[in-house]
Amino acid sequence: MSPNPTLAISNRLRSTPFTGRVKQHGAKAFTVYNHMLLPTEFASLEEDYWHLCEHVQVWDVSAERQVEVKGVDACKLVQWMTPRSVANVDVGRCVYAPLVDEHGFLINDPVALKLADDHWWLSIADSDVLLWAKGLATAGKLNVSVREPDVWPLAVQGPQAQELMARVFGEVVKDIGFFRFKPLPFNGHLFNVARSGWSKQGGFEIYVDDAHLGAALYDALFEAGDDLEVRSGCPNLIERMESSLLSFGNDMNMNHTLLECGLDSFVDLTLDVDSLSIDALRAQQQRGLDRKLVGLAIASPDGPAPAAIDVATNFLLSSHGESIGRLGSQVWSPRYGQQLLTVMLEKAFFIDPDGENTLKIQMDDGSHQAAMVMNLPFDFKAAGILAQQ
Numbered sequence: 001m002s003p004n005p006t007l008a009i010s011n012r013l014r015s016t017p018f019t020g021r022v023k024q025h026g027a028k029a030f031t032v033y034n035h036m037l038l039p040t041e042f043a044s045l046e047e048d049y050w051h052l053c054e055h056v057q058v059w060d061v062s063a064e065r066q067v068e069v070k071g072v073d074a075c076k077l078v079q080w081m082t083p084r085s086v087a088n089v090d091v092g093r094c095v096y097a098p099l100v101d102e103h104g105f106l107i108n109d110p111v112a113l114k115l116a117d118d119h120w121w122l123s124i125a126d127s128d129v130l131l132w133a134k135g136l137a138t139a140g141k142l143n144v145s146v147r148e149p150d151v152w153p154l155a156v157q158g159p160q161a162q163e164l165m166a167r168v169f170g171e172v173v174k175d176i177g178f179f180r181f182k183p184l185p186f187n188g189h190l191f192n193v194a195r196s197g198w199s200k201q202g203g204f205e206i207y208v209d210d211a212h213l214g215a216a217l218y219d220a221l222f223e224a225g226d227d228l229e230v231r232s233g234c235p236n237l238i239e240r241m242e243s244s245l246l247s248f249g250n251d252m253n254m255n256h257t258l259l260e261c262g263l264d265s266f267v268d269l270t271l272d273v274d275s276l277s278i279d280a281l282r283a284q285q286q287r288g289l290d291r292k293l294v295g296l297a298i299a300s301p302d303g304p305a306p307a308a309i310d311v312a313t314n315f316l317l318s319s320h321g322e323s324i325g326r327l328g329s330q331v332w333s334p335r336y337g338q339q340l341l342t343v344m345l346e347k348a349f350f351i352d353p354d355g356e357n358t359l360k361i362q363m364d365d366g367s368h369q370a371a372m373v374m375n376l377p378f379d380f381k382a383a384g385i386l387a388q389q
């Protein structure tokens with residue numbers, strides 16, 4: 001095998017209207033997400049991180065595909081799929097709506113946008129929701145159409161995102177509330193613009209449904225944002241771990257239940273909703289959990305080396321030869337001087353709330369390091385972990 005294998009890009013690994021620009025702007029790595037290219041790194045993970053926290057970036061997140069559910073039974077199908085009540089969601093709202101199967105296992109964790117009373121987009125993470133939704137609609141004889149429209153979301157993220165968006169779309173962007181969207185014109189075409197995005201630095205997502213105008217919009221953002229130091233970027237592993245934004249497929253997958261992932265915090269399981277998973281989730285709530293997703297923090301003030309953990313080669317985390325659970329994601333946080341990990345921790349290692357909250361974790365060099373076990377979302381302040389830069 002070649003030491004640096006590359007990805008052979010064909011039509012099965014779909015490009016986006018922005019791929020050419022993203023490459024020109026120096027994308028160093030891509031992943032494949034929903035069978036589509038998603039950039040993962042530009043200058044370097046760390047440089048991208050500081051830039052995102054200080055300025056503004058434009059992200060090609062086209063791989064967040066839309067599964068459109070449209071027709072008189074649209075709300076019914078969406079409610080079957082998610083245990084989160086969608087009964088009182090207004091048109092123009094986004095809701096984080098984990099999709100769960102009849103046994104309580106996660107299918108995906110999309111942002112759901114209500115475009116009209118009979119019209120939803122599920123803005124999905126990486127799994128084939130289209131097939132699941134079509135199967136349910138067919139078997140359930142629902143009166144809906146389910147398809148994947150050509151929509152390529154562009155995210156504008158960072159503290160200067162609102163300023164940049166106001167220059168391109170007008171002051172009206174300031175009136176868009178968190179997790180709400182409005183159709184706004186660009187060159188005479190209406191794009192849905194939401195205040196959302198997969199970072200906690202603030203920002204917007206533009207649901208681009210015209211490839212040609214989308215490319216012009218990308219260029220317009222760069223022309224308008226020159227003095228704001230706008231750059232091409234992408235969801236940043238450091239920022240999203242510090243912000244505890246979960247990545248389906250990494251931190252958790254279809255083998256994990258909503259409750260094991262702690263995503264029941266977004267759902268009221270006492271409500272009477274007609275959802276496939278509700279009985280299974282209530283039963284699991286009664287039984288209690290055998291494992292749960294937690295965060296680990298390992299103090300590494302000088303950087304991740306030498307005692308790093310490589311996610312690709314450490315499927316399970318161990319402590320003195322015993323497996324403690326499945327490793328989800330791992331990154332070194334330059335802000336906190338900590339390695340941050342997510343792990344699906346086995347019950348035997350659950351921490352007594354009044355006791356010691358550290359576990360000794362085996363690192364790649366064979367040494368053991370003390371890891372603080374933290375509930376998600378990470379609360380660094382409460383844990384006494386201070387920003388060191």
Ligand code: THG
Binds near residue numbers: 196
């Ligand atoms: N935006 C859009 N589509 C997406 C994502 C996105 N699809 C894939 C992936 N990201 C879906 N997963 C998430 C996970 C978390 C959030 C959004 C999408 C998120 N969570 C906030 C939080 O946890 O604080 C807010 C949740 C809430 O208040 O409801 O933003 O990013 N279009």
